[in-house]
């Protein structure tokens with residue numbers, strides 16, 4: 040089985056120790072103005088996820104490509120004409136973008152749901168360059184499970200041209216074989232524990248693809264974990280690799296040895312592509328048996344040999360938190376308070392797990408998870424609870440996130456790219472992010488400037504946790 044909790048999670052991960060990073064350079068690409076019109080049509084479209092000769096599965100997508108790519112230049116205004124041709128209501132949340140609250144795409148909180156047959160316009164100017172994504176914010180277990188997600192690239196952070204620039208979407212699928220039909224997207228056991236895992240892993244919708252790269256070139260790979268459940272422990276074999284951005288925000292480049300990428304999290308990596316005829320691999324070491332997610336083949340003549348030294352991306356416009364005089368917040372992520380002890384006992388039952396008890400708890404309880412002892416009411420989430428905190432517009436806040444469960448929780452704050460100041464479990468330097476992986480017993484300190492008013496969601500991005508209570512919001516006024 041999968042290692043989802045325990046010793047493997049507790050070792051420090053990620054950053055190689057080295058000399059102090061150089062400051063990031065300013066941008067070289069000038070921002071542009073103007074409008075970028077984009078039409079997105081959410082609909083069911085068939086695709087083969089089990090290989091070329093395999094059956095068709097009924098995906099839900101935003102267009103004719105799986106994981107529709109929206110790409111624009113920094114400074115451009117995105118004007119989205121969205122149409123819902125699904126049999127149920129939906130919305131689009133622009134994950135990681137610091138945009139006005141009324142464009143944030145949360146049904147009942149920031150906009151009405153977009154009903155079947157309806158259209159909705161989104162319009163905003165992304166303030167930061169980087170790698171982002173978008174997805175529905177209701178019935179997400181099923182909608183995201185069927186593939187409803189897109190990638191957004193805002194260009195303008197390059198300081199040196201790359202030999203290639205590729206998107207790699209990591210996502211698992213819950214598929215029956217050989218029919219290609221969907222398996223249930225949620226299970227009692229998964230919902231109460233580490234989530235329900237997919238049965239088929241993929242990169243850009245293909246199982247262990249071979250991807251061609253210009254031999255010896257310096258290539259930017261934008262890795263996005265768009266899975267609802269799976270945490271990857273990623274490393275590159277046979278290729279040098281450096282992380283240049285986390286959740287779209289530039290960092291001083293550091294060697295990627297292994298990196299834990301939870302649901303919704305992204306890293307931009309610069310790799311030195313293999314020599315002509317040689318290959319490298321992207322490997323996930325999270326589970327006991329390493330899994331090769333993709334193979335990279337060096338194609339063409341090969342670039343001249345020079346030392347691998349990726350340039351930093353240009354710094355963005357994310358406001359710097361002023362820690363002196365900052366407001367203090369704390370968020371405790373836990374199981375739901377009702378029936379907590381029975382639930383915790385059942386969820387920790389391990390091999391002796393009593394499935395009947397779990398089923399009965401699940402049927403009798405409306406929610407399984409909480410933030411600060413509060414759970415978002417179950418059902419379609421139309422009953423909006425009071426905010427977890429009310430914040431003052433323009434003020435800096437320092438927030439402590441604590442994990443009172445034995446499971447990992449990728450915690451996401453809408454609207455604000457926060458600075459990760461420290462973790463008691465992971466050895467990471469300060470960096471900006473919009474989602475942070477809270478491992479068991481971890482306490483993570485973040486800081487952000489509450490610079491835009493509105494109701495901003497805070498939730499676990501392990502979707503079954505989010506949908507059964509681990510979801511709330513802060514009000515900035």
Ligand code: C2O
Nearest residue numbers: 132134303451496
């Ligand atoms: Cu991608 Cu509310 O999240």
Ligand code: CU
Nearest residue numbers: 448499501504
């Ligand atoms: Cu969670």
